[in-house]
Amino acid sequence: QISDCLPRDCIGQLNSWLTTPDPTKRIIRGAGDMVDAAHKLVGRKPQDVASMLLFADFGRDARVVYGVLNLLDSAYPMVPKAGLVASRKSSEPVLACGKTTCKTGGVVCLLLPGPLHSSLDLCGCTPIGTPLEVCDFDRRGGNCIRTVCSNVRESQDAGGEEVVGSVETLMPPRRPVVPAAPELLMAAQTVTDPCVAEPFDFWVGVNRGSGRDQKKWRVAPGVGEWSLHRWFATTVDGSVILEYPGPGIEGLGGKGLRWIQGFVSRPDPTAVQRLVLTYDLECQATRPCGVPYATLLFAGGSGSRTSMPNEMIFDGVCFFGTAVIGPSGLVVKQKGQVTTGAFADRTAFRNQTLVHRQAAGLVHLCK
Numbered sequence: 001q002i003s004d005c006l007p008r009d010c011i012g013q014l015n016s017w018l019t020t021p022d023p024t025k026r027i028i029r030g031a032g033d034m035v036d037a038a039h040k041l042v043g044r045k046p047q048d049v050a051s052m053l054l055f056a057d058f059g060r061d062a063r064v065v066y067g068v069l070n071l072l073d074s075a076y077p078m079v080p081k082a083g084l085v086a087s088r089k090s091s092e093p094v095l096a097c098g099k100t101t102c103k104t105g106g107v108v109c110l111l112l113p114g115p116l117h118s119s120l121d122l123c124g125c126t127p128i129g130t131p132l133e134v135c136d137f138d139r140r141g142g143n144c145i146r147t148v149c150s151n152v153r154e155s156q157d158a159g160g161e162e163v164v165g166s167v168e169t170l171m172p173p174r175r176p177v178v179p180a181a182p183e184l185l186m187a188a189q190t191v192t193d194p195c196v197a198e199p200f201d202f203w204v205g206v207n208r209g210s211g212r213d214q215k216k217w218r219v220a221p222g223v224g225e226w227s228l229h230r231w232f233a234t235t236v237d238g239s240v241i242l243e244y245p246g247p248g249i250e251g252l253g254g255k256g257l258r259w260i261q262g263f264v265s266r267p268d269p270t271a272v273q274r275l276v277l278t279y280d281l282e283c284q285a286t287r288p289c290g291v292p293y294a295t296l297l298f299a300g301g302s303g304s305r306t307s308m309p310n311e312m313i314f315d316g317v318c319f320f321g322t323a324v325i326g327p328s329g330l331v332v333k334q335k336g337q338v339t340t341g342a343f344a345d346r347t348a349f350r351n352q353t354l355v356h357r358q359a360a361g362l363v364h365l366c367k
Contacts, residue, residue: 034071035071035074035075038071038075042075042076042109042111044111046075046077049076049079050079050113050114050115050116051079051081051082051112051114051115052072052079052080052081052082052109052110052111052112052116053081053082053083053109053110053112053116054069054081054082054084054107054108054109054325055083055084055086055095055107055108055110056068056069056083056084056085056086056106056107056108056325056355057085057086057093057094057104057106057107058085058088058105059088059091059104059105060103060104060105060106061105062244062245062249063245064105064106065085065106065107065355066245066250066355068106068107069107069325069353069354069355072353073352073353080116080117080118081325081326081327081353082116082298082324082326082361082363083298083325083326084298084300084319084321084323084325084361085322085323085325085355086321086322087320087321088322092104095108112365113367114293114366114367115289115290115333116363116364116365116366117279117290117331117332117333117363117366118326118327118330118331118361118362118363119278119279119329119330119331119361120223120275120324120327120328120329120330120356120360120361120362121222121223121271121274121275121329121359122222122223122226123271123299123301123303123304123307123360124265124266124267124268124271124299124302124303124305124306124307124358124360125203125228125263125265125266125301125358126263127205127261127262127263128187128188128263128264129151129187129188129262130187130261131260132148132149132150132180132183132184132259132260133148133149133175133258133259134147134257134258134260135147135149135177136177137253137257139254139256140248141245141246141247141248141249141253142206142242142247142252142253143241143242144235144239144240144241145180145204145240145242145257146179146180146237147177147178147179147180148177148178148179148180148183149175149176149177149178150175150176150177150178150183151175152175152176178238179237179238179239180239180240180260181238181239181240182238184202184231184260187262188202188262188264201230201265201302201303202230202262202263202264203228203229203230203231203262203263203264203265203357203358204228204230204231204242204260204261204263205225205226205227205228205229205260205261205262205263206226206227206228206229206247206252206253206257207225207226207227207257207258207260208226208227208250208328209224209225221329222329223356223359224328224329226261226263227247227250227252227356227357228301228356228357228358228359229242229243229246229247229357230242231243232244250354263358265301265302265303265306265358266303267303267307268303269309271307271360272297272307272308272360272362275360275362276362278330279330279332279362279364282330282332283332286332286334287334287335288332288333288334288335288366289333289334289335289366290366291366291367292365292366293365293366293367294317295317295362295363295364295365296317296318296363296365297317297360297361297362297363298318298319298321298360298361298362298363299318299319299320299321299324299360300321300322300323300324300356300357300358300359301322301357301358301359302358304358305320308320308360322357323356323359324355324359324360325353325354326354326356326361326363327351327352327354328351328352328354328356331351
């Protein structure tokens with residue numbers, strides 16, 4: 001268990017990495033020593049590891065899990081990773097390796113000799129309304145979203161008469177700044193047959209990528225575009241409080257939040273079939289590395305749990321948890337890619353390992 005072997009000062013330094021999601025731009029004091037320590041802890045050099053299967057537990061502190069994921073991304077940037085955050089209903093440990101029960105919290109990392117292909121997407125949730133531009137929020141952790149720009153433009157003056165932007169008015173119609181909670185609830189009222197998993201299963205999606213990344217198609221739609229967090233509470237002034245740990249722990253909100261999007265849980269029985277079809281089309285169009293010998297199905301969140309098929313597919317190998325761990329979208333390693341060494345091929349695309357709530361993941365283990 002990786003988290004139990006790391007000293008406390010390393011965990012503190014790892015948390016500072018969260019403000020810089022790109023592993024190639026992380027420059028902190030002693031970063032090289034920490035990467036070398038990670039290689040010694042895992043017992044393998046990057047060229048000796050083909051893929052990693054991860055199982056995490058938020059029981060102790062979610063920051064520990066995010067810190068370990070960032071450490072693995074920096075120590076093994078070219079190694080594909082996928083996994084699951086285990087569900088927790090009591091204080092008992094939920095992770096074990098063989099007959100050994102792991103301590104509460106942390107990450108269990110399984111090293112695999114063959115490549116790993118993954119396909120992840122949002123599952124069991126549907127967006128409501130249109131994205132809202134964020135005006136004011138808590139920059140310390142991003143858990144509190146205060147005001148947003150309404151999508152309804154001001155079209156009336158003080159006397160109630162309609163005003164249209166023109167030369168006479170010298171000002172076009174404006175979008176008013178309103179509290180976030182009433183604006184999200186207004187969009188939720190138009191949804192028929194809303195959440196079925198829990199009495200109040202409302203999620204707020206925080207935009208992951210920047211405008212530049214979206215224009216250059218660096219952000220995968222769906223799971224790569226939105227980081228979902230449960231709506232935990234509402235303040236008196238109409239601010240939205242997100243459930244801990246919030247988007248700040250993922251490095252979001254350091255330079256501002258651009259958009260938020262409301263989501264409600266709704267079963268989607270076609271989600272798994274879409275993941276299978278996407279992977280099959282990619283394999284037909286390219287030359288994937290390795291031959292699949294096992295397929296794992298991960299379901300993270302209450303909505304994805306209700307979206308799984310009644311008859312268990314893939315020989316019944318389906319894991320249910322709180323969230324899915326892995327890169328965004330479809331990641332299939334192709335034949336001929338150079339992966340010798342941690343930083344040997346700088347032109348290769350490196351996928352950041354993220355935590356996806358309300359998502360499903362299809363993981364193909366290859367040999």
